[in-house]
Amino acid sequence: KQEVTQIPAALSVPEGENLVLNCSFTDSAIYNLQWFRQDPGKGLTSLLLIQSSQREQTSGRLNASLDKSSGRSTLYIAASQPGDSATYLCAVPRDGYSTLTFGKGTMLLVSP
């Protein structure tokens, strides 16, 4: 059974800092890995999707890396802004191609 763990559970930083969010998964035979953002009381916004054959993906100030063999992914946020404050979730397909298993998320607060 796939399990996804995210560390830290919460993070508070001043504006401008670079930061790293961590995600680990127990079954390395994944199809892909996704990072999502969730604002309070809202649905999910997909940020980055890394295919199993890829090592990293970049979108603006976000960079996600994937190390399948060690069962880890990191989300790097450069020059953080107050608007980045949200909960960040990582998810992997539970088996091959199907439903997603989510971590509990990292709640990020960026203060001005």
Next chain:
Amino acid sequence: GAVVSQHPSWVICKSGTSVKIECRSLDFQATTMFWYRQFPKQSLMLMATSNEGSKATYEQGVEKDKFLINHASLTLSTLTVTSAHPEDSSFYICSARGRQGTKTDTQYFGPGTRLTVL
């Protein structure tokens, strides 16, 4: 493109009543829809998966007679919480996935529905 909507966005009901939540894919055909539940400060937990025209597949521990799912068309799935109780209060999120091999072959999430049962 690839927008998923949910209605209502929030609902308050009395214990014992039934509540229906709609999930629509607005600009693509969703062959598969997923329903998740999220309790405060917890992650999303999959409740069931439904394919258009087929009966939903429920996760272990989810009562299919309590959470009725209907995926009657390629753009609409409904979740009905029957005889709701306060412990059913939660944030319900749906997602929709298009046909395998197409541009929409990934999960797109709705904005969620906050259910409060008094």
